[in-house]
Amino acid sequence: MPNSQMTFRQFLMQADGGKPVAGDLAFLLEDIVTACRLVSDHIRNGAFANVLGSSESTNIQGETQKKLDVIADEEFMRHCANSGRVAALVSEEVDDVHWLKEKPEAGDYLVYFDPLDGSSNVDVNLSVGSIFSIVQLAEAVTPSPEAVLRKGTEQVCAGYAIYGPSTGLVLTLGHGVHGFTQDLGTGEFLLTQPDMTVPATTSEYAINTSRAELWEAPVRRYIDECVAGKNGVRGRTFNMRWTASMVADVHRILTRGGVFLYPMDSGNASTGGKLRLMYEANPMGMIIEQAGGAASTGRARIMEVQPEGHHQRVPVILGSKDEVALIDSYHA
Numbered sequence: 001m002p003n004s005q006m007t008f009r010q011f012l013m014q015a016d017g018g019k020p021v022a023g024d025l026a027f028l029l030e031d032i033v034t035a036c037r038l039v040s041d042h043i044r045n046g047a048f049a050n051v052l053g054s055s056e057s058t059n060i061q062g063e064t065q066k067k068l069d070v071i072a073d074e075e076f077m078r079h080c081a082n083s084g085r086v087a088a089l090v091s092e093e094v095d096d097v098h099w100l101k102e103k104p105e106a107g108d109y110l111v112y113f114d115p116l117d118g119s120s121n122v123d124v125n126l127s128v129g130s131i132f133s134i135v136q137l138a139e140a141v142t143p144s145p146e147a148v149l150r151k152g153t154e155q156v157c158a159g160y161a162i163y164g165p166s167t168g169l170v171l172t173l174g175h176g177v178h179g180f181t182q183d184l185g186t187g188e189f190l191l192t193q194p195d196m197t198v199p200a201t202t203s204e205y206a207i208n209t210s211r212a213e214l215w216e217a218p219v220r221r222y223i224d225e226c227v228a229g230k231n232g233v234r235g236r237t238f239n240m241r242w243t244a245s246m247v248a249d250v251h252r253i254l255t256r257g258g259v260f261l262y263p264m265d266s267g268n269a270s271t272g273g274k275l276r277l278m279y280e281a282n283p284m285g286m287i288i289e290q291a292g293g294a295a296s297t298g299r300a301r302i303m304e305v306q307p308e309g310h311h312q313r314v315p316v317i318l319g320s321k322d323e324v325a326l327i328d329s330y331h332a
């Protein structure tokens with residue numbers, strides 16, 4: 001039986017509040033989807049192509065790159081450069097901003113991406129993803145590292161692909177959050193989860209508890225109260241899940257609720273946290289807010305943090321609104 005769900009192209013024809021998405025942005029999104037499709041293929045065939053495992057290089061953040069980190073970055077770099085309106089590409093895996101235009105104009109796009117998120121999972125065949133974010137320039141700029149330091153509130157689009165049991169795509173253009181699944185027959189992404197929402201309350205949290213001895217008091221208090229269960233102040237039992245792939249953890253939260261924490265702790269305070277503001281926190285922040293949740297550093301709304309460098313890291317607390325508000329109140 002043929003699928004009756006809307007294709008990604010059909011979705012784009014009405015995704016701007018009922019109107020078609022602007023041509024330049026639609027082409028860019030189709031290029032990003034092409035990159036994700038190819039990354040998915042590299043991952044699924046990785047064992048045959050001898051591209052599992054680590055490469056010999058480290059990235060700007062001092063992390064050993066997986067071979068697939070490098071391959072995924074090449075796919076994003078190549079396909080996102082197709083559109084004549086992309087001014088710059090900013091990748092987690094590349095030291096410097098890659099300018100495509102010498103004279104960026106108002107209306108041009110800046111594209112930020114984490115080409116392979118959760119890459120430590122790739123060798124053990126667990127879910128990984130790609131995260132992307134798009135800012136549209138309101139004014140002409142001169143290419144410089146500072147020109148890409150945009151707050152999350154300037155994003156016009158954010159999304160991620162998830163390479164799990166199926167390949168999925170989740171996207172927001174500022175009108176809610178919509179989930180697609182790749183049909184392996186046609187290769188097309190079909191709208192399978194329109195209007196994804198995060199319930200305001202939850203009984204599930206995600207945090208790497210192996211760092212517990214490093215936590216600050218507000219995070220310790222929140223987790224201790226969850227762990228105390230029925231007999232503690234929360235009066236109910238909590239469940240814990242940690243995938244070590246932000247895409248997979250956020251996807252679970254978008255599907256069934258929850259709260260995700262990668263806080264600043266005494267082990268990562270010197271860099272301001274672990275996760276990257278522009279490739280991870282901002283796009284996921286926009287998606288979660290658009291789904292009715294909240295995204296905070298514990299002290300400020302993530303999307304209002306003024307970036308000081310494109311590889312900047314921040315504490316990340318996001319998911320069900322009431323839980324994020326409670327954790328914020330513990331920080332206050």
Ligand code: AHG
Nearest residue numbers: 114116117118119120208244245246
């Ligand atoms: P990346 O693979 O892009 O470097 O990101 C990994 C991130 C994120 O996906 C995940 O939530 C977190 O690192 C896991 O960190 P731990 O290994 O400390 O749990």
Ligand code: MN
Nearest residue numbers: 114116117118
């Ligand atoms: Mn990542």
Ligand code: MN
Nearest residue numbers: 114115116117
């Ligand atoms: Mn990555």
